[in-house]
Amino acid sequence: MAHELLNGLSSPEAKQVLALGTKLIVPSGTSLFRLGEPADRLFLTERGRIRLTLPMQVRGREEDVFVEERSPGQTVGWSALIPPYRFTLTATASLHEAEVLALPREALLGYFAANPAAGYKIALNLAVVMGHRLQLFQTMWVREMQRTLEVRSA
């Protein structure tokens, strides 16, 4: 399994990072973490899909609305490495159970301190993941604004 977070790491480095983690099985429909909870673990998706949702008021009811889906190899829960260390989305296993590798923040930071070169590569990989999310959502935001403007000026 190639993980986006471990791109560019040597095989021994990748094994060392993976050894820090604990495998978790997330049954279908079960949440891995919820919005607002303390984020002290980062997750690498190993199997299945993780749905990321945000609560929205739909007809007066709070509903978890789909935001994004993460596939095997992708990273979930990078709030664990970014202050204030709180999850900003809710993550739930999709239709089938999912398997993730949970990497505790403290263990990761300890590894980065001891292996700065590997830590630098992981930080760059994390920047790619975060940057992609930022680009994606700023594009979606502009498209929605564009549509709103068109509706208003029609």
Next chain:
Amino acid sequence: MEMLLTGLCLSVFGVAIAAVAFGAATRSSRSSDATVQPQLPLVKAAIPARFFSDRAVASPTVPAVPTSQVPIEVLLLQIENHIRMEQAAAEVFIASPTQARLRSKTASPFVN
């Protein structure tokens, strides 16, 4: 003779029961009419009252059915499909950014 009287009594009793039941039923429908109903805007009926008629028919008014009557599960699916389509469109923009791709339309029924 006794059987005749018994039958007559039962018939009278049955008629009395039916009358009481009828009274109760009509009273309850009247009182339910009197309860406060939500004020729905009145719109003209979209469908003529009669089929296959060329004559103009006075359009009756009926309560408007809000378009939001789609079941919430269907609505949530529409939102999810819309977001997936928008993400795909955003991915195309990120891969090759152009101004036109910021304004490209998707087939999402949620906004069309």
